[in-house]
Amino acid sequence: MTVTILVALAGAALLGVGFVAQQHAAYTEPLRRMLHLSLLADLIHKRLWLGGLAAMVGGQVLGALALREADVTRVEPLLATNLLFALGTAAVVYQERLGPGEWLGAILVSGGVAGFLLSAQPHGGGLPGPASLVWFGVLAVLAVAAVLVAVALRVALQTKAMLLAAAAGVLYGLQDVLTRGSLLSLREGPAALFTTWQPYLVPLIAAAGILLNQSAFDAAPLRISLPATTAAEPITGIVLGVAILGERLRVAPDALAGEVLGLIALVAGIVVLGRSPFLAKSEQGRSERPDPERR
Structure with missing residues (x-):
């Protein structure tokens, strides 16, 4: 299990580095390209963004390897530490020291992850339950993401960025659960993987x-656009891991209290770190091209 934890943390590190690079590139794009494929079509020509995408894919691959050996409820909180690595990357890039706020956020995130894992002791789980249950979970998540996007279209820019980032995090949590289910199917042989629909839905x-995510990065600095993704992904993954994969958590009163406090600390730490000035420095790299919509 120690190896699995290290693999998950390595994946979180790559995700953090990738997010910093992607946001630095995406923030220079005109706002009118948000939620349009032309945004990705333009970003794919930027080396910095491609490097960030490669780091993100590498992080997702390591996350998948961790999910192959451990439950979603055990891996998701570890992957949520990607914001710590994003903060560290930004601090190195801009050559500034971490302040009390950053240390407080780091303690809350790390303590929240440790507290949740120690209290919940997640275990069990297996192949996805009945197809109807899985489809219900998928449709419910897609509905939540659609509502977040619909609301985002009607609000101010910073709120728009947070809602789009939260929608991305919800989808990433669903992606993690479907990946875990696909890997469990693979244990029954390659044929079992290709005869189920989950692997085709993951991409x-x-x-x-x-x-x-890139639309959120285009709309606002990393301190506004990343924390919502980082918070929504593990919460969605944990809920779906229990509901779809049958993963179990301890339900004793003391365990439940520890689990709730751990998740609260995790989300609070993400919010504190998200307010770090280091994660706002990417705003300095924005394009000088005028964009009336950004005003």
Whole structure:
């Protein structure tokens, strides 16, 4: 299990580095390209963004390897530490020291992850339940993401960025659960993998999540656009892991209290770190081209 934890943390590190690079590139794009495929078509020609995408894909591959050996409820909180690595990357790039706020956020995130895992002791789980249950979970998540996007279209720019980022995080959580289910099917042989529908849905969910994430990065600095993704993904993954894969958590009163406090600390730490000035420095790299919509 120690190896699985290290693999998940390595994946979180790559995700954090990738998010910093992607946002730095995406923030220079005109706002009118948000939620349009032309945004990705333009970004794909930028080396910095491609490097960030490669780091993100590498992080997702390591996350998949961790999910192959451990439950979603155990891996998701570890992947949520990607914001710590994003913060560290931004601090190195801009050559500034971490302040009290950053250390507080780091303690809350790390303590929240440790507290949740120690209290919940997630275990069990297996192949996805009845197809009707899986489809219900998928449709419910897609509905939540659609509502977030619909509301985002009607609100101010910073709120729009947070809602789009949250929608991306919800889809990433669904992607993680479908990946875990696909890997469990693979244990029964390659034929079992190709005869189930989950593996075919994963790339579509991933592509939609990337478009939403880059649109959020285009709208606002990383301190506004990343924390919502980082918070929504593990919460969605944990809920779906229990509902769809049958993963179990301890339900004793003391365990439930620890689980709730751990998740609260995790989300609070993400919010604190998201307010770090280091994660706002990417705003300095924005294009000088005028864009009336950004005013």
